[in-house]
Amino acid sequence: MLAPQNSYTNLSSAVGLGLIGFNGKDIAVDYGCMCSDSFVYASRLCKRIVGINTSYERLKTLQKRLVEEDVKNYGLVNANYNEQHFNEAFDYVIINSFLEQLLIEIKHNKSIFLESMIRSKKKNNSPGEIRIGFLQRVCNGLRPGGTLYLSYANKLRIRTLLLFIKLAIESSFTAISLKKAPSFTSLLNAIYLFPYYLLSQRGLEKLLKSNGFVDIEKYAVFPDHKCPLKIIPLRKLYECSYEPVQHLYGEGSLKRISAGVKRRVDRLIFKNFKLFDLSPSFIITARKSS
Amino acid sequence: MLCELITNNTHNNNVALYKCYNANKVFYRKAAFSHWGNKVIENEKKGYDWFYKDSEFLIDVKFRKRYFYELDIPEFKGRKFPSESVISGNEESIEKIIAFYKDRWSTNDIFAIHGDLALWNIIIDRNNIKIVDWEHFHYSGKEFFGYDIINMLFVLIYNESKRTFSLNKRNRDFLKKCYIQLIEGAGNSNKILEKPFRNAKDYLLKYKDRFLISTNIYKKFVLSVSPLSVLEHFDSIVTR
Numbered sequence: 079m080l081a082p083q084n085s086y087t088n089l090s091s092a093v094g095l096g097l098i099g100f101n102g103k104d105i106a107v108d109y110g111c112m113c114s115d116s117f118v119y120a121s122r123l124c125k126r127i128v129g130i131n132t133s134y135e136r137l138k139t140l141q142k143r144l145v146e147e148d149v150k151n152y153g154l155v156n157a158n159y160n161e162q163h164f165n166e167a168f169d170y171v172i173i174n175s176f177l178e179q180l181l182i183e184i185k186h187n188k189s190i191f192l193e194s195m196i197r198s199k200k201k202n203n204s205p206g207e208i209r210i211g212f213l214q215r216v217c218n219g220l221r222p223g224g225t226l227y228l229s230y231a232n233k234l235r236i237r238t239l240l241l242f243i244k245l246a247i248e249s250s251f252t253a254i255s256l257k258k259a260p261s262f263t264s265l266l267n268a269i270y271l272f273p274y275y276l277l278s279q280r281g282l283e284k285l286l287k288s289n290g291f292v293d294i295e296k297y298a299v300f301p302d303h304k305c306p307l308k309i310i311p312l313r314k315l316y317e318c319s320y321e322p323v324q325h326l327y328g329e330g331s332l333k334r335i336s337a338g339v340k341r342r343v344d345r346l347i348f349k350n351f352k353l354f355d356l357s358p359s360f361i362i363t364a365r366k367s368s
Numbered sequence: 369m370l371c372e373l374i375t376n377n378t379h380n381n382n383v384a385l386y387k388c389y390n391a392n393k394v395f396y397r398k399a400a401f402s403h404w405g406n407k408v409i410e411n412e413k414k415g416y417d418w419f420y421k422d423s424e425f426l427i428d429v430k431f432r433k434r435y436f437y438e439l440d441i442p443e444f445k446g447r448k449f450p451s452e453s454v455i456s457g458n459e460e461s462i463e464k465i466i467a468f469y470k471d472r473w474s475t476n477d478i479f480a481i482h483g484d485l486a487l488w489n490i491i492i493d494r495n496n497i498k499i500v501d502w503e504h505f506h507y508s509g510k511e512f513f514g515y516d517i518i519n520m521l522f523v524l525i526y527n528e529s530k531r532t533f534s535l536n537k538r539n540r541d542f543l544k545k546c547y548i549q550l551i552e553g554a555g556n557s558n559k560i561l562e563k564p565f566r567n568a569k570d571y572l573l574k575y576k577d578r579f580l581i582s583t584n585i586y587k588k589f590v591l592s593v594s595p596l597s598v599l600e601h602f603d604s605i606v607t608r
Contacts, residue, residue: 088402090377093384096399097371102434119401122435295370309373314389318372 087147091305092119094361097297098170098225100124106170107219109159111136113174113304114143120172121149130155130162160211164219170227171216174303176362177230180285183212213289220366226291228362229303232355282362291364300344301325303359312354320349371397380583381408381503387443394443400436404582408503409437411580415502416441418480419472427498441500446493453487454528455539461492462524466546468497469517470553481508483579484589485516486523506578514550514560518568519591521546525602526590533598540605547606564606565591565599 092115100106100123108117111129117140121127129152131137137154144152155162216226283294300308300323307323322344324337347353371386374396378385382405386397400406409431416429416439430440447461455462473479482489483504491498508515521543529535535543551561560567569591576585586593 088377088380088382088404090382090384090401092401093373093376096373096384096386096397099369119436305376306373307376309371311370311372311389314370314372317389318387 087118089115089119089122092116093306094229094297094299094303094309095119095172095227097309097361098227098363100170104169105167106172107164107168108172108174109176109216110174111140111154114140116172116174117152118143118147118149120170121152124151124170126151126153128153128155128168130157130159132156132158160215162215162219164215166219166221166224168219169221169224171220171224173216173226173228175230176228177233177282180210180212180282183210210285210289213285213291217290217366222366222368224366226286226362226364226366228364229299229359231303231359232357286362286364290366292367293363293365295363297361297363298348298354298357299359299361300348301358303361306359306361309361310354315352315354321345322348377401379581379588381405382582383408383503388440396441396443398439398441400438402436406437408580409439411505412502413439415480415482415505418476418478418505419499419502422476444491444493444498444500446491446496446498448491449487451486451488452527453524455524455535455542456528458487458524459542461487461490462521462542462546463549464492464495465490465497465520466517466549470550473513473516474553479508479510479513481506481512481578482516485520487520504579504581506575506580508575508578509559510555511557511559512571513554513558514564515568515571517546517550518560518564519572519589522565522568522591522594522602526594533594533601535605543602544606544608562607563600563603565594565602566596569594569596569599 091113095116100120102123102125104124105126105128106120106124107128107130108120109130111117111131117127117129121144129137129140131140131154134156137156141154220226283296286294296312298310298312299306300310305325307325308320310318310320322341324340324344326333326337347356369388369390371388374385374387376384382400382402384399384401386399388395388397398409398412400409413429413431416427420427420429428440428442432438432440449458449461481504482499482502483506484501485499489499489501491500525533525535525539525543528539547561547564554561560571572579572585572589572592579585581588591599
């Protein structure tokens with residue numbers, strides 16, 4: 079495929095996709111099309127790419143970008159993820175911000191949640207029965223040996239913890255007012271979703287295995303999965319080096335100070351204590367068993 | 369194959385650097401994410417070809433020209449240096465590098481400039497010296513012999529003096545020794561070594577397009593941001 083020489087768009091935010099090697103014969107699907115750079119990047123390296131999203135507006139915005147970039151080897155589908163029944167059509171499945179979709183399904187299907195809770199208490203590691211509709215659709219759509227790429231934000235972050243503490247302190251000193259109601263509502267919602275989140279986060283590998291995936295690799299991503307600057311494979315944790323990285327927006331002494339503090343905290347958490355469960359984002363790659 | 373992302377889009381170069389673990393082999397992969405990135409990678413390939421063409425060791429650099437270019441570079445064994453390296457403690461290595469530069473650069477038919485020579489881009493394995501990161505490689509005239517070493521020395525001064533530009537006598541004497549060692553390899557028409565630091569900055573600013581930089585040059589090279597008075601101060605130290 080020849081490159082139009084006037085196109086100089088920098089697609090560096092799609093750097094995570096460099097972890098999986100596309101080739102010119104591959105067909106890929108992007109569930110959600112959450113990152114247009116990733117979509118364009120994959121379209122450049124694959125034979126064809128399909129984008130699926132429930133929002134017509136989102137697809138329209140993406141299409142505008144694709145026209146600007148002169149991308150032609152794509153198809154867009156406006157439908158619910160679980161309504162699509164592709165059968166072994168794709169070599170790659172790309173899903174950015176995946177966990178949210180999984181969370182919705184687990185939240186709405188209490189039997190999955192309860193069953194998983196019981197399983198984890200019994201410490202039964204055998205996969206097999208935790209069937210997630212979305213993951214099954216994804217697996218069915220992949221050709222044997224095809225690759226799954228997931229990226230998602232880690233919600234178990236210090237910022238969330240700080241929000242909890244801040245709201246707790248505020249509520250102890252001041253009366254509850256209408257102004258603070260939205261904050262409390264979002265806090266309650268976060269508390270409600272937390273067990274589901276933990277389940278999907280901790281059990282993700284098990285869920286993937288039980289839905290037909292093998293060779294699962296998990297990566298810690300810094301400073302976020304939308305534009306990674308550092309990606310560390312958790313299997314090679316002790317061979318990789320970690321130095322704090324962050325996006326610097328704007329200047330000013332306050333921003334410099336807070337960036338300096340964050341660098342020190344990150345160095346302590348990730349370099350000294352290797353607490354990579356607290357990474358801001360994760361990427362998971364897996365292969366459909368042949 | 370498992371990959372670690374080391375850097376992404378450093379100084380807006382539109383290139384990512386991965387460290388790849390493939391069975392028992394480790395190598396580095398540079399991948400472009402735009403057409404500018406393709407240019408950078410193509411340029412880097414030229415640098416490796418230039419440097420290793422007469423080399424005694426064969427190196428296996430693989431270049432893939434797809435829509436976005438990729439370059440696989442083997443992992444070189446040997447002593448590596450951190451980015452904050454200083455003069456103190458590295459004197460022996462610096463002298464080795466200058467001797468190597470004099471030998472390699474003055475015997476090569478076509479003169480070229482690495483563009484970003486610093487200790488962190490050099491690997492020393494006993495007496496073998498390998499140089500990586502050829503993104504800013506370009507051909508130039510032989511009269512600019514010494515530019516890369518002067519750039520390397522200035523980065524060391526910058527790190528050593530913690531941006532205050534004051535060096536102790538031991539380091540000043542060492543700099544002078546390096547300069548004398550370097551000037552032995554220069555021709556009569558040399559345009560760098562009369563006032564090395566000042567002339568190196570002039571070269572950098574005059575020919576900045578040759579360095580293939582898509583960001584502000586002042587953000588990339590410490591030599592370009594340093595005031596002339598400072599450069600002249602160091603010129604006087606080494607040429608006196």
